[in-house]
Amino acid sequence: MEEHTRQKSWFSRNWPWVVPLGGCLTLIIIFFVFLGSVIFGVSKAFTNSAPYQDGLTKAQQDEYVVQMLGEPIETNGLMSGSLKFENDEGSVDISIPIKGPDGEARIYIVGTKQNDTWTYSELYVILKENNETVDLLWGEGQNKN
Incomplete structure (x- = not known):
């Protein structure tokens, strides 16, 4: 009888580097969205000033x-x-x-x-x-x- 070894999924094999990298990328994206909204808000306040x-x-x-x-x-x-x-x-x-x-x-x-x-x-x-x-x-x- 042949035994089949079930191969692990891609995520199961790579989670030790995917999770930290995904978390860091998420934080970087959130930072740039925040920074962009601050710049846009300040710019809008200036352009609306008398x-x-x-x-x-x-x-x-x-x-x-x-x-x-x-x-x-x-x-x-x-x-x-x-x-x-x-x-x-x-x-x-x-x-x-x-x-x-x-x-x-x-x-x-x-x-x-x-x-x-x-x-x-x-x-x-x-x-x-x-x-x-x-x-x-x-x-x-x-x-x-």
């Missing part, structure tokens, strides 16, 4: 910036800098990359928030092509440099 929206709107409405970059002007990556606010007070010092069909630039915004109102001490665009500065506060009672 200084960000004000700066982008002013750049899109400035005739010279539109002439140099073309239309439509839209964001071109993640902003950098700091945005702090709590209740009725805060401060902003950010840089927003923008682009149009004809070029790229960065919007720079520096200001404070008091009594729930943002006041900007600096709001300008630096055009990437020629490094020219365009003051977006000009015409609002601010002195042009």
Whole structure:
């Protein structure tokens, strides 16, 4: 009579390395999903802030910036800098990359928030092509440099 030895399943033979590797991969995936959601949440909070929206709107409405970059002007990556606010007070010092069909630039915004109102001490665009500065506060009672 022939005896058949039953062969172990793939998992039975390989579980000593599959289980730890699977656990580590699961933890790595969870970490990156968490990190992505944090970055997305922070980015969304910045892009919905009044200084960000004000700066982008002013750049899109400035005739010279539109002439140099073309239309439509839209964001071109993640902003950098700091945005702090709590209740009725805060401060902003950010840089927003923008682009149009004809070029790229960065919007720079520096200001404070008091009594729930943002006041900007600096709001300008630096055009990437020629490094020219365009003051977006000009015409609002601010002195042009």
